[in-house]
Amino acid sequence: MGLQEEQAEGSQGPVSGAAARPAGEAPAAPARRLKRTDAIAEAIKDWIVLNQLQPGDRLPQEKALIEQFKASKGTIREALKALETQGLIRSRTGPGGGAFVAELSGERAMELLANYFFFRQPSIRDIYALRKRLEPDLAASLAGRLGAADFRRLEETMRLYDHPPATTGEEYEQRLAELEFHSILAELCPNPALGFICRFLQTLLRNLTICRRIYDIPNPELRDAGLSYQIRLLRALKAGRAEEASAIMYEHMCAAERYMESCEAEFRAGFLKL
Amino acid sequence: MGLQEEQAEGSQGPVSGAAARPAGEAPAAPARRLKRTDAIAEAIKDWIVLNQLQPGDRLPQEKALIEQFKASKGTIREALKALETQGLIRSRTGPGGGAFVAELSGERAMELLANYFFFRQPSIRDIYALRKRLEPDLAASLAGRLGAADFRRLEETMRLYDHPPATTGEEYEQRLAELEFHSILAELCPNPALGFICRFLQTLLRNLTICRRIYDIPNPELRDAGLSYQIRLLRALKAGRAEEASAIMYEHMCAAERYMESCEAEFRAGFLKL
DNA sequence: AGATATTTGTTCGTATGTATT
DNA sequence: TAATACATACGAACAAATATC
Numbered sequence: 001m002g003l004q005e006e007q008a009e010g011s012q013g014p015v016s017g018a019a020a021r022p023a024g025e026a027p028a029a030p031a032r033r034l035k036r037t038d039a040i041a042e043a044i045k046d047w048i049v050l051n052q053l054q055p056g057d058r059l060p061q062e063k064a065l066i067e068q069f070k071a072s073k074g075t076i077r078e079a080l081k082a083l084e085t086q087g088l089i090r091s092r093t094g095p096g097g098g099a100f101v102a103e104l105s106g107e108r109a110m111e112l113l114a115n116y117f118f119f120r121q122p123s124i125r126d127i128y129a130l131r132k133r134l135e136p137d138l139a140a141s142l143a144g145r146l147g148a149a150d151f152r153r154l155e156e157t158m159r160l161y162d163h164p165p166a167t168t169g170e171e172y173e174q175r176l177a178e179l180e181f182h183s184i185l186a187e188l189c190p191n192p193a194l195g196f197i198c199r200f201l202q203t204l205l206r207n208l209t210i211c212r213r214i215y216d217i218p219n220p221e222l223r224d225a226g227l228s229y230q231i232r233l234l235r236a237l238k239a240g241r242a243e244e245a246s247a248i249m250y251e252h253m254c255a256a257e258r259y260m261e262s263c264e265a266e267f268r269a270g271f272l273k274l
Numbered sequence: 275m276g277l278q279e280e281q282a283e284g285s286q287g288p289v290s291g292a293a294a295r296p297a298g299e300a301p302a303a304p305a306r307r308l309k310r311t312d313a314i315a316e317a318i319k320d321w322i323v324l325n326q327l328q329p330g331d332r333l334p335q336e337k338a339l340i341e342q343f344k345a346s347k348g349t350i351r352e353a354l355k356a357l358e359t360q361g362l363i364r365s366r367t368g369p370g371g372g373a374f375v376a377e378l379s380g381e382r383a384m385e386l387l388a389n390y391f392f393f394r395q396p397s398i399r400d401i402y403a404l405r406k407r408l409e410p411d412l413a414a415s416l417a418g419r420l421g422a423a424d425f426r427r428l429e430e431t432m433r434l435y436d437h438p439p440a441t442t443g444e445e446y447e448q449r450l451a452e453l454e455f456h457s458i459l460a461e462l463c464p465n466p467a468l469g470f471i472c473r474f475l476q477t478l479l480r481n482l483t484i485c486r487r488i489y490d491i492p493n494p495e496l497r498d499a500g501l502s503y504q505i506r507l508l509r510a511l512k513a514g515r516a517e518e519a520s521a522i523m524y525e526h527m528c529a530a531e532r533y534m535e536s537c538e539a540e541f542r543a544g545f546l547k548l
Numbered sequence: 549a550g551a552t553a554t555t556t557g558t559t560c561g562t563a564t565g566t567a568t569t
Numbered sequence: 570t571a572a573t574a575c576a577t578a579c580g581a582a583c584a585a586a587t588a589t590c
Contacts, residue, residue, distance in 0.1 A: 035576095037355065049392075061555065061556085072578060072579040072580065073580075073581095074580090075579080077352060077556090078351060078352055078577095081352045085355075086359060086386060091557095092555085093554085093555055093556040093585075093586045093588095094553095094554065094555060094586055094588050095555065095588045096587090097556060097587070097588085098556080103393050104389045104390045104393075106390065109389070112360060112383070112387070113383060113387055115362060115383070116378045116383035116470065117466065117467070118378070119377050122467040126465040126468065129468065130465075130468055133408065133411060134407060137403065137407060191396065191400040191404075192394040192396050192400065193401060193478070196390065197471060204467070309556095309557070310558075311557080311558090335575070335576085336575080337575090345559085346558060346559040346560065349557085349558060351576090351577085365575095365576065367566050367567060367575055367576040367577070368566055368573095369575060370568070370574080370575080371567070371575045371576060373576095550590100551590085552588105552590080553589080553590100554587085554589095555585105556584105556585085556587100557583100557585070558582105558584070559581105559584090560580105560581090560582085561581095561582105562580090563577100564577075564578070565576085565577070566576080567576100568572100568573080568574080569571100
């Protein structure tokens with residue numbers, strides 16, 4: 001399929017550029033020597049962007065890479081594994097199989113990013129400081145831009161919590177569904193960065209241990225209030241009133257934050273058992 | 275060092291739950307079967323959080339893992355490589371070496387996240403929509419909270435662009451230094467999520483190809499204006515005037531956006547060559 | 549449906565490199 | 570310097586998955 005030819009250009013292999021540093025390069029940051037595996041992974045990645053491979057395009061097979069880089073199978077596989085872990089490729093077995101360029105999914109990106117916050121857990125206040133700023137913009141960006149299918153999807157999600165929960169389990173499920181409502185909005189956002197960040201803040205919230213506890217607490221008023229916010233929000237979005245949608249969302253965020261923080265305070269005071 | 279004992283608890287290995295599926299398990303979400311390598315990587319990760327390993331703690335060595343998981347060296351190494359790629363571990367050779375739990379660095383996290391936006395490049399407008407919201411909050415969060423060393427660091431960075439550039443190369447360097455100023459602020463932010471997102475938006479901007487071009491264009495007025503914004507900002511921060519710092523930063527962002535977009539428009543119109 | 553070819557996935561044995569003592 | 574302990578790399582074989590005939 002003519003993917004391999006370009007590798008031969010210049011020197012004996014794409015890795016040479018990464019391994020053998022050009023003469024005049026003074027490494028300000030020492031950048032400790034790359035392991036062979038990592039150098040190969042880097043080289044393959046560079047090769048992908050250089051040749052402008054698109055999602056779905058196939059990489060050379062393991063055997064070809066072994067020859068290209070004069071490395072063993074294990075080394076090549078480790079390099080490919082690194083790329084796969086980053087969500088850059090996916091590989092299939094069988095005839096015509098191999099490694100294919102992939103588009104890093106939002107879910108995977110959030111998983112990878114979540115590791116950063118594992119040892120730096122933000123507080124509820126931290127997260128809502130951001131949500132209060134961004135979710136209103138998100139809402140505004142959608143005003144008058146959603147189709148019938150989008151509204152149907154949103155309303156279907158709302159149906160999961162338009163009634164009082166029967167069990168504690170359902171209580172929890174309803175909270176997740178409410179977050180899912182916001183996640184759908186974020187997916188539809190025309191600004192990819194804004195959409196991603198909102199979705200990530202939602203999962204960050206969902207994964208805070210304190211929140212898992214809070215979400216088990218019955219709170220009929222909040223459910224009612226949230227529902228009414230969202231109904232008003234959908235009306236504003238349909239009518240294309242961006243300002244109003246933004247304002248509604250802001251109120252919604254403030255109310256949610258107030259509630260979450262009061263719960264957190266109660267936990268801390270020991271009024272509710274962990 | 276007693277890190278290993280816990281592994282023996284229960285059954286013969288942590289992966290058993292993932293690999294050998296219990297009889298009655300009906301997988302609601304199909305969740306295509308994990309490859310052995312991925313199952314082991316997951317198991318090791320779970321084991322780390324379960325035992326609350328901290329950065330610097332050592333994992334069992336390869337040989338031990340081979341026995342634990344009854345897998346070959348290559349498979350174990352691929353699993354460890356996956357964790358290393360995610361920034362969760364680092365490994366060292368030599369006696370006393372092995373894999374050590376690491377704290378995912380902000381830089382690495384941003385690299386991983388950047389892949390998500392490779393095929394979904396936000397526009398300058400998209401990025402500034404976020405910066406206009408967040409950088410002012412960032413500034414406000416620092417008012418009255420910076421030490422003398424912090425101010426020294428900021429002023430040292432400003433010195434890199436407090437004079438007209440001599441060459442095009444310096445022009446570009448000055449722009450990066452200006453972004454670095456914001457990056458320092460973000461690092462100091464008490465809200466880890468806000469700080470990270472601001473830093474990421476900055477690198478996203480830096481890496482937009484269009485920006486690399488824009489940053490080469492001489493623009494003495496913008497440099498002066500930016501400098502004056504930052505001087506006023508530092509004054510407000512020192513005095514602990516959060517509101518004022520926020521307002522200054524907002525103006526700064528708006529001015530920067532206006533400039534960047536006008537440059538972008540000129541590129542598009544072909545007035546400036548790419 | 550079944551046989552076969554192709555390609556990744558996994559294992560084993562061994563050798564090399566590197567840091568500690 | 571030498572011995573030791575560990576990761577890193579190599580190569581050949583085998584197993585499993587999947588497309589094609």
